[in-house]
Amino acid sequence: MKYVDACSILGKAARILENYTLCDNCLGRMFALLGRGLTNEERGKTIKTMLTMCLHEGIREGDADSIEVFKKLAPRLGDVASKLYEEISGNHLEEAGGCYICGDKLSRLIVKAAQDAMVNLKEYKIRTFLVASRIPSVLASREDEIKRLFGLSYAESIGSEVKREVSKILQRELGLIPDFENPDVIVEVDLSTWGTRVLSMPILIRGVYWKLGRRISQTIWVTRRGERRYAFSVEDGLSVLAELLDAENVILHASGREDADARMLGTGRPFIVEVKNARIKTVDIAILEKHINKYSSRLLEFKLHSKARRAEVSEIKGDESKRSKIYKALVVTEEPISDSDLRGLEGFFNKKLVRQRTPTRVRHRRPDVIRERIVFSVKNRKIGKRVFESLIHAEGGLYIKELVSGDNGDTSPSFAEYLGMNAYCASLDVIAVLGLHLRRV
Numbered sequence: 183m184k185y186v187d188a189c190s191i192l193g194k195a196a197r198i199l200e201n202y203t204l205c206d207n208c209l210g211r212m213f214a215l216l217g218r219g220l221t222n223e224e225r226g227k228t229i230k231t232m233l234t235m236c237l238h239e240g241i242r243e244g245d246a247d248s249i250e251v252f253k254k255l256a257p258r259l260g261d262v263a264s265k266l267y268e269e270i271s272g273n274h275l276e277e278a279g280g281c282y283i284c285g286d287k288l289s290r291l292i293v294k295a296a297q298d299a300m301v302n303l304k305e306y307k308i309r310t311f312l313v314a315s316r317i318p319s320v321l322a323s324r325e326d327e328i329k330r331l332f333g334l335s336y337a338e339s340i341g342s343e344v345k346r347e348v349s350k351i352l353q354r355e356l357g358l359i360p361d362f363e364n365p366d367v368i369v370e371v372d373l374s375t376w377g378t379r380v381l382s383m384p385i386l387i388r389g390v391y392w393k394l395g396r397r398i399s400q401t402i403w404v405t406r407r408g409e410r411r412y413a414f415s416v417e418d419g420l421s422v423l424a425e426l427l428d429a430e431n432v433i434l435h436a437s438g439r440e441d442a443d444a445r446m447l448g449t450g451r452p453f454i455v456e457v458k459n460a461r462i463k464t465v466d467i468a469i470l471e472k473h474i475n476k477y478s479s480r481l482l483e484f485k486l487h488s489k490a491r492r493a494e495v496s497e498i499k500g501d502e503s504k505r506s507k508i509y510k511a512l513v514v515t516e517e518p519i520s521d522s523d524l525r526g527l528e529g530f531f532n533k534k535l536v537r538q539r540t541p542t543r544v545r546h547r548r549p550d551v552i553r554e555r556i557v558f559s560v561k562n563r564k565i566g567k568r569v570f571e572s573l574i575h576a577e578g579g580l581y582i583k584e585l586v587s588g589d590n591g592d593t594s595p596s597f598a599e600y601l602g603m604n605a606y607c608a609s610l611d612v613i614a615v616l617g618l619h620l621r622r623v
């Protein structure tokens with residue numbers, strides 16, 4: 183019985199109430215980590231009841247000090263002490279009121295905030311949520327003052343109480359599920375205004391796209407004159423998601439990009455699509471996939487895999503140079519080429535380091551830098567006297583059209599340089615985006 187005899191809760195509570203008026207919630211919160219399945223209001227009420235009983239015991243045992251302490255504390259003990267107070271003093275008890283921390287507003291305002299949140303959440307179709315709180319510094323510092331003065335190591339913060347209690351009401355009334363990792367929305371309770379704000383968390387979905395048509399850009403491409411450079415883009419194909427999910431917009435985060443006139447075939451290109459400010463979050467990924475494929479029929483194909491985490495966005499965008507790609511280029515040469523030229527080209531571009539300045543055609547919109555990339559292998563197939571098809575396996579980030587043409591010497595070595603004649607890439611397909619990271623040789 184050691185801890186029962188030595189229990190310090192009532193002693194600490196009595197000293198707090200000698201100095202401060204606290205409502206049931208705020209008093210209970212000072213001992214919030216003790217006892218499970220209780221609200222702080224219940225804790226506070228229980229402590230005030232027990233204090234009244236202990237002091238009553240002292241009074242019945244003839245302890246003069248107990249009478250004095252009781253008379254002093256009774257206005258702050260409130261309702262539970264009123265009958266005894268009247269019996270002892272013959273006067274009606276005037277409750278102190280005016281909680282030092284919350285001004286007696288906390289329990290009412292928790293309900294108000296929850297009601298406000300329910301109104302705000304009406305326009306959302308969601309399953310999961312998380313409550314966050316913004317606490318004015320004056321509240322936090324008053325609370326800390328009491329914790330510090332009385333050595334209260336089992337207290338929690340007002341923010342934690344608000345989050346938990348509002349969360350309980352939303353779970354009960356709306357059947358929502360709290361999710362700390364990846365909630366559909368965050369309900370933010372502002373303790374200075376007691377209003378709430380719903381923040382819709384972006385939906386991130388991982389997938390792969392194939393581009394079956396040409397003259398399709400990856401993102402929506404608007405020229406300086408405000409005109410669209412290409413009528414359709416991969417991002418346009420995904421924009422159906424914004425309509426389906428009643429969202430503000432969609433953003434495509436892809437692992438590298440191909441030229442607008444290049445197709446993306448074979449393995450497809452990995453991406454994460456970000457749907458911003460969606461009000462509907464209860465639609466199956468399989469249904470979304472069906473709709474976007476229907477919309478982009480014969481131009482694009484999508485496979486949506488699963489929800490993604492925020493950290494994966496930078497991973498997928500940053501890993502372009504770690505991936506290697508296989509391209510299929512249709513090459514036209516100025517002069518006829520021989521089989522031995524083509525075999526020679528294959529032998530020459532075996533694990534070959536290529537230095538490439540940002541191509542002339544994109545230099546106005548991309549940083550002008552010199553990059554070094556490896557061409558791992560080249561495999562050629564003759565189609566006509568001056569036409570051959572080339573399968574090129576290279577490090578991500580190498581511009582293939584310039585690998586063929588040489589870009590007036592800005593890419594070296596190049597097919598044109600090796601062959602000693604002008605060469606031109608007439609069409610280009612990306613046929614594999616490979617995950618492996620091949621080491622430089």
Ligand SMILES: [Zn+2]
Nearest residue numbers: 205208281284
């Ligand atoms: Zn209070």
